[in-house]
Amino acid sequence: AQTVTQSQPEMSVQEAETVTLSCTYDTSESDYYLFWYKQPPSRQMILVIRQEAYKQQNATENRFSVNFQKAAKSFSLKISDSQLGDAAMYFCAWTSGTYKYIFGTGTRLKVLA
Amino acid sequence: DAGVTQSPTHLIKTRGQQVTLRCSPKSGHDTVSWYQQALGQGPQFIFQYYEEEERQRGNFPDRFSGHQFPNYSSELNVNALLLGDSALYLCASSLQLEALNNEQFFGPGTRLTVL
Numbered sequence: 001a002q003t004v005t006q007s008q009p010e011m012s013v014q015e016a017e018t019v020t021l022s023c024t025y026d027t028s029e030s031d032y033y034l035f036w037y038k039q040p041p042s043r044q045m046i047l048v049i050r051q052e053a054y055k056q057q058n059a060t061e062n063r064f065s066v067n068f069q070k071a072a073k074s075f076s077l078k079i080s081d082s083q084l085g086d087a088a089m090y091f092c093a094w095t096s097g098t099y100k101y102i103f104g105t106g107t108r109l110k111v112l113a
Numbered sequence: 114d115a116g117v118t119q120s121p122t123h124l125i126k127t128r129g130q131q132v133t134l135r136c137s138p139k140s141g142h143d144t145v146s147w148y149q150q151a152l153g154q155g156p157q158f159i160f161q162y163y164e165e166e167e168r169q170r171g172n173f174p175d176r177f178s179g180h181q182f183p184n185y186s187s188e189l190n191v192n193a194l195l196l197g198d199s200a201l202y203l204c205a206s207s208l209q210l211e212a213l214n215n216e217q218f219f220g221p222g223t224r225l226t227v228l
Contacts, residue, residue: 004155006155035216037219042221043201043221043222043224044219044220044221044222045156045203045205045219046219047216047218050216091155091156093155099146099158099161099168099169100146100158100161100169100171101146101148101156101158101205101217102158103148103155103156103157104155105153105154105155106153106154106155
């Protein structure tokens with residue numbers, strides 16, 4: 001069965017600094033997708049960034065980038081120039097098709113002014 | 114462009130009661146998935162509906178059932194509520210023809226409290 005593990009329950013970062021959130025996963029499938037979602041106190045899950053497993057190039061979206069290591073089954077999220085609005089729960093998710101996402105337990109990110 | 118909407122926002126029930134949660138998908142989407150998010154946990158997949166049929170189901174008992182209507186909106190029903198059913202219930206929609214993109218759009222959720 002597929003699993004997603006986020007080993008950091010909580011992380012803190014100073015405003016304008018860089019922080020990296022970790023995610024590892026386990027799957028026997030070769031083609032899949034990985035996502036990072038942000039869930040602020042408003043509860044709405046917002047897609048931050050996505051990565052297709054067949055693409056070797058790491059995805060980047062403005063201040064957000066990933067380090068995707070397929071062989072190691074690792075998918076970390078780097079947030080550069082952290083802003084107060086980045087404070088939220090961050091979930092790593094895996095999917096291989098049109099059906100379910102498998103989510104990690106989340107990392108609470110605190111941004112310190 | 115309307116996003117995913119869910120109703121109600123909050124709900125309080127007592128053990129043994131039944132509850133119905135509603136979801137309207139993002140405009141143009143035809144597939145609806147439901148997730149349960151317990152406090153401090155990640156969302157857990159309940160089931161997915163497409164073409165008014167349940168396509169896949171997660172590890173949830175038969176007390177959890179659903180329905181999809183011809184306009185693609187969906188309901189989640191939970192019977193014989195238990196204290197452990199207290200959670201945030203998230204609805205996510207997607208478009209079957211864009212399955213390769215695999216992106217699901219989430220609603221704001223319904224917070225269910227069982228007393």
